[in-house]
Structures are given as structure tokens and as C-alpha cells.
Amino acid sequence: MTADSPVRRGIAQWQHLSDQESLAGLPPLRRLVEFVRAHSDSAEELLDQAFLLCEANLEIGKLEYPQWQGLAVVDAAAVFSREGLGGDLIHQYHYDFWDFLRAIGGLAQQSHDPAQYHQCINQNLFSSPADDELIISRLKSLSNRGDIRNLGCMTDTSKLLQGLNTTESSRQQPAGQDGAIMITPRSAPTAFEAYGRSIKLNMDGHVIVRSPFCCNVWFEQPFYWLASIDLNTALSTDTDPTNPFRLSNHELKLQYTLKLDQEQAFRLRLLLTSTTAAEPNDSGRAERHAWIHRHAYPLSAESGISITTHPDHWQALSGSERMSYGLKCRAADPGLIDERPMQLVLVLEPTDTDSIPCGQLSLPNLWITTDQQS
Numbered sequence: 001m002t003a004d005s006p007v008r009r010g011i012a013q014w015q016h017l018s019d020q021e022s023l024a025g026l027p028p029l030r031r032l033v034e035f036v037r038a039h040s041d042s043a044e045e046l047l048d049q050a051f052l053l054c055e056a057n058l059e060i061g062k063l064e065y066p067q068w069q070g071l072a073v074v075d076a077a078a079v080f081s082r083e084g085l086g087g088d089l090i091h092q093y094h095y096d097f098w099d100f101l102r103a104i105g106g107l108a109q110q111s112h113d114p115a116q117y118h119q120c121i122n123q124n125l126f127s128s129p130a131d132d133e134l135i136i137s138r139l140k141s142l143s144n145r146g147d148i149r150n151l152g153c154m155t156d157t158s159k160l161l162q163g164l165n166t167t168e169s170s171r172q173q174p175a176g177q178d179g180a181i182m183i184t185p186r187s188a189p190t191a192f193e194a195y196g197r198s199i200k201l202n203m204d205g206h207v208i209v210r211s212p213f214c215c216n217v218w219f220e221q222p223f224y225w226l227a228s229i230d231l232n233t234a235l236s237t238d239t240d241p242t243n244p245f246r247l248s249n250h251e252l253k254l255q256y257t258l259k260l261d262q263e264q265a266f267r268l269r270l271l272l273t274s275t276t277a278a279e280p281n282d283s284g285r286a287e288r289h290a291w292i293h294r295h296a297y298p299l300s301a302e303s304g305i306s307i308t309t310h311p312d313h314w315q316a317l318s319g320s321e322r323m324s325y326g327l328k329c330r331a332a333d334p335g336l337i338d339e340r341p342m343q344l345v346l347v348l349e350p351t352d353t354d355s356i357p358c359g360q361l362s363l364p365n366l367w368i369t370t371d372q373q374s
């Protein structure tokens with residue numbers, strides 16, 4: 001890294017702007033956006049200023065992490081969001097959507113590490129009216145460029161799920177599950193998130209999430225996230241507040257259907273994720289932890305699969321060293337699964353990194369035994 005490299009210049013600019021009294025106490029992302037807005041009289045100046053700072057984003061993250069933890073992230077996907085400088089380009093400088101994407105693509109071509117700009121484009125395409133085929137074609141092209149981080153994209157369709165009727169499913173519980181707590185996307189939509197472009201409600205009552213799916217590159221190995229269940233939210237009305245739910249003390253059964261075009265290129269895995277945040281307002285500052293179940297599961301489980309939840313059955317994941325997000329994803333003792341609210345996540349692990357998963361998943365139904373295991 002030379003003295004005149006964009007990274008060094010970006011760090012110097014960051015230290016300069018952070019010394020300004022009007023900006024010093026702001027969270028990192030807001031600090032960056034406010035500075036660039038105040039020092040840009042044109043779209044070109046805005047792009048140049050933001051590019052310089054985004055190029056140094058990993059180093060900025062390391063500088064800011066001790067105070068801000070997860071809020072230290074200042075990558076392009078956040079900087080050029082609708083609420084950030086992306087909104088300025090569209091509303092103040094009258095870029096249309098495709099002009100905006102071309103501008104971000106131009107920054108990727110200049111960058112020493114273009115993945116964050118590709119992730120920004122991916123995020124925007126997922127929430128756009130663009131055809132699925134266009135996005136899948138783009139992802140296939142990016143998969144051939146040697147850096148899996150180019151595929152990164154984390155959006156969710158939880159807002160669409162909130163519009164579903166909150167009625168109990170009429171489907172029968174699996175054999176032997178009488179008396180269990182039943183969690184479905186119809187009965188507890190606020191507990192579910194789907195990490196694909198769209199959802200639909202089938203006539204048979206299944207809630208379907210369809211590809212393209214989101215590729216999460218926060219960890220040492222990439223996973224395509226499909227859907228998750230926030231166990232704390234799902235159980236908030238079914239558990240005694242004086243007797244907190246402990247995951248390893250119960251038997252879980254999961255029911256879902258996944259159909260992929262290239263089934264042999266992926267394994268279905270289960271993750272548990274959590275945060276060190278003690279209060280909701282602290283969640284942005286907190287470290288994230290994730291554990292992967294030691295066994296792969298079948299792509300389709302219409303009759304349900306049983307999940308062993310003892311901490312010994314989960315292996316901790318480490319954050320990606322090349323991602324600013326990696327600073328807030330730390331490997332942790334699996335014993336924490338009984339001490340913190342957990343999110344159960346269905347993911348695809350690629351066995352062929354050149355393949356992009358195409359297909360659909362029925363959002364899972366989950367049964368939890370009410371009797372604690374010995």
C-alpha cells in the first residue's frame with residue numbers, strides 16, 4: 001500500500017473528518033454521509049469523495065470497532081443505500097435507477113477490491129423490478145471472477161410476510177408431536193424472514209420463497225440463506241417469562257420442501273445465530289455469533305426431520321477476514337445457545353462454487369416439545 005494509495009488517502013480523510021466537532025460524535029456511517037454531502041456540489045464530487053472513503057472501509061472499521069462494533073461498517077452497500085448517498089444521487093442529482101447502477105459499477109472498475117460495490121448493486125437489483133433472469137445471469141457471471149464476496153447480498157422479504165393472515169394452519173402435526181408448540185409462517189409471521197426475492201402463498205397453505213436467494217459472505221465460508229425463524233419472537237406468547245426457553249432442553253422437528261434445479265451442487269445446513277446485545281437498542285453495536293449444525297439435512301422434509309439441539313452438535317463459525325462484517329462475527333462457545341435468544345436459519349452450502357441455486361422453498365413449520373428433555 002503506497003503513500004498515495006486510495007486506502008491511505010481514505011484513512012487520512014477519515015481522520016480529518018472525524019476531528020471535526022460537528023461530526024465527531026456521530027456513528028461512522030452517518031459521519032461519512034454527512035461529510036460527503038457537505039463537501040459535494042455535484043454528483044461527480046459525491047462519487048469521488050465516497051469512493052475514497054469506501055476504499056478504506058476495512059481500515060476504518062478496525063479504527064471504529066472498539067467503540068461502535070457492528071456500527072463500524074461503512075461499505076458501499078450501506079453508504080449508497082436509499083437512506084444514504086444513493087438517495088442523494090437519485091433525488092438530488094436525478095439519476096435514474098440504471099444510471100445509479102452504472103455509477104456504482106464504474107466505482108467497482110476503479111477499486112482495488114470491487115466486492116463491496118458488486119454487493120451494493122446486488123442489493124439494489126434484489127429490491128428492483130428487474131427480471132429474475134437478469135439477476136441470476138449477473139450472479140453466474142460474478143461467480144466466475146474468483147471472489148465469492150462478489151455474490152454478497154442480504155435482503156429479506158419480512159415486510160411481505162407481515163401481510164399474511166395470522167391464522168393457524170389446518171395441516172396435521174407430525175406423528176408423535178401432540179401437545180408440541182407449533183410455529184408456522186401463517187401463525188407467527190413476525191418470527192419468520194425469507195432471504196429470496198419474492199414470496200407467494202400457495203393454495204395448499206404453503207408459503208413459498210423463490211430464488212434468487214441471498215448469498216451471505218460474512219463468514220469464512222459462504223452460505224445462501226433461505227429462511228429463518230426467530231425463536232424468541234415465536235415463543236414470546238408460549239413460554240413462562242420466569243422460566244426462559246433453553247434450546248437444548250427440547251426436541252425440535254422441522255418440516256419444509258426445497259426444490260432446486262441442481263440439487264447435487266448444494267447441501268442444506270442449519271445455523272443458529274445470535275447477538276451479544278443486551279437490549280434492542282444495542283443490537284447494532286453488538287457482536288454476532290453463529291453455529292452450524294454438524295449434520296447436513298435432506299433438501300425436502302415433508303414429513304419432518306428431528307434436530308438434535310445439544311451444544312455439542314453445533315460448531316462455531318468465524319467471520320470472514322476480508323469483510324468489514326467479519327469484525328462483528330466472532331466464533332463463540334456453543335454453550336451460549338442456552339443463554340441468548342436464537343435465530344434458526346436454513347442455508348445452502350455450495351459444493352460447487354460456480355453454481356447459483358435456482359428453485360424455491362416452502363417456509364418451514366417448526367414443532368417444539370413442551371416437555372423438557374432430561
